[in-house]
Amino acid sequence: MVKPTPAAQQTAWRVHKERGVALITVLLITAILVGLTTQILSSHNLVINQHQNTFEHAQALQYVLGAEELVRQALYDDAVNSGPNVDHLEEIWAQPLVPLDLDGVGVMQAQVIDLHRCFNLNNLADDPSNHHVERLQRLAERLNLSPNLADLIKDWVDSDQIVSGLGAEDSAYQIKQPPHLAANQIMRDLSELNMLADVSDEDIRSLSAQVCVVPATQNKINVNTADALTLSILDPGISLADAQALTQQSRNYQDVAEFVSANPAFLNVQSELTVTSEYFLMQAQAQLSQSRVSLSSTFLRDSTNGQVTLLQRDFGKNYRAKVVLDSNSP
Ligand SMILES: [Ca+2]
Ligand SMILES: [Ca+2]
Structure with a gap:
C-alpha cells in the first residue's frame, strides 16, 4: 500500500474541511428559510383571523342594528294599527325574541322593555311635594337598601345645592378621590349611581334591577x-300583597278609570298612572363565532302619530334576558 504524501494528506484534509463548511452553510440557509416560511405563514394566518374577526363583528353589528329597526317598526305598527291607545304585555312588541339561530353561523336575542313599567329616578328632579322621594324610600326599605339612597339620588338630580336629609351635594363629592361634583341634572344612565357617595355595589345592583331613567321628570x-x-x-295605602294579586292576572285595562274602578286603592295616585307608554328600551345581542355585539337603544314614541325616535344607543351593556328559558323545553 502506497502511503500518501504529506502534501496529498493536506489537500484531502482541506477538501474535507471545505465540504463540511459547505454542508453547514446549506443547513444554515435551510434553517433560515424554514424559519422565514413559518413566520410568513403564521403572519398570514393572523391576518386571516383578524379579517375574519372584523368581518364577523361587522356582521353582528348589522344584525343588532336590524333588530333595532325591527323594534322601531313593531312599536310604530302597535301605535297605529295593532294596539293603539293601550300598551300591555301581551302585545307583539313585548314578546322577547328568544335565541334565534342565524343560519347556523350565530345566535341573536332581543327584547323590548317598557320604561313606564318601572320607577323613573329622574322624577326626583322635580318633586316639590316629596312624593317621589317617599316612593323611593319605600322601595329602598322593601329591597333592604341603604336608607339614605333616596336623598342621595334626589340631590344628585335636582339643580340646587341644598342638602336633603341624608343626601349630599357638591361639597361632599369635592373631598372624594378623585374629586367631582354632583350632576345637578337628570341622569342619562343608571350607571351614574356608581358616582353616589358611600353606596355599596350590592345596593346599586339591587336598585338598578328595579328602576329606570328616562329623559323626563314626570314619567307615569x-x-x-x-x-x-x-x-x-x-x-x-297599597300593600305589596294586593299589588301582587293584581299583577298575577292578565292586564289589559283600556284606561286609568277602568283600572282605578277595579282597584280603588290607587285612587289617590290616578293622575300618575297611564295605560299607554312613550319610552321604550330595546336590548339586543348577536354572537357570531368569537364576535359578540350588544346594543341597548332607547326610543321615544309619539302617542299622537306613532312616530318613533331613537334617543340613545349604548354598545357597552351586557345583554340580560328578562325571560329565562326552561332547559328541559324542546
Ligand atoms: Ca299598544
Ligand atoms: Ca343637587
Missing part, C-alpha cells in the same frame, strides 16, 4: 306593564 306608571313592587310603592 303603566298599570298594564308595571310589576307588583313598583305599583306597591306608589302610595302607603
Whole structure:
C-alpha cells in the first residue's frame, strides 16, 4: 500500500474541511428559510383571523342594528294599527325574541322593555311635594337598601345645592378621590349611581334591577306593564300583597278609570298612572363565532302619530334576558 504524501494528506484534509463548511452553510440557509416560511405563514394566518374577526363583528353589528329597526317598526305598527291607545304585555312588541339561530353561523336575542313599567329616578328632579322621594324610600326599605339612597339620588338630580336629609351635594363629592361634583341634572344612565357617595355595589345592583331613567321628570306608571313592587310603592295605602294579586292576572285595562274602578286603592295616585307608554328600551345581542355585539337603544314614541325616535344607543351593556328559558323545553 502506497502511503500518501504529506502534501496529498493536506489537500484531502482541506477538501474535507471545505465540504463540511459547505454542508453547514446549506443547513444554515435551510434553517433560515424554514424559519422565514413559518413566520410568513403564521403572519398570514393572523391576518386571516383578524379579517375574519372584523368581518364577523361587522356582521353582528348589522344584525343588532336590524333588530333595532325591527323594534322601531313593531312599536310604530302597535301605535297605529295593532294596539293603539293601550300598551300591555301581551302585545307583539313585548314578546322577547328568544335565541334565534342565524343560519347556523350565530345566535341573536332581543327584547323590548317598557320604561313606564318601572320607577323613573329622574322624577326626583322635580318633586316639590316629596312624593317621589317617599316612593323611593319605600322601595329602598322593601329591597333592604341603604336608607339614605333616596336623598342621595334626589340631590344628585335636582339643580340646587341644598342638602336633603341624608343626601349630599357638591361639597361632599369635592373631598372624594378623585374629586367631582354632583350632576345637578337628570341622569342619562343608571350607571351614574356608581358616582353616589358611600353606596355599596350590592345596593346599586339591587336598585338598578328595579328602576329606570328616562329623559323626563314626570314619567307615569303603566298599570298594564308595571310589576307588583313598583305599583306597591306608589302610595302607603297599597300593600305589596294586593299589588301582587293584581299583577298575577292578565292586564289589559283600556284606561286609568277602568283600572282605578277595579282597584280603588290607587285612587289617590290616578293622575300618575297611564295605560299607554312613550319610552321604550330595546336590548339586543348577536354572537357570531368569537364576535359578540350588544346594543341597548332607547326610543321615544309619539302617542299622537306613532312616530318613533331613537334617543340613545349604548354598545357597552351586557345583554340580560328578562325571560329565562326552561332547559328541559324542546
Ligand atoms: Ca299598544
Ligand atoms: Ca343637587
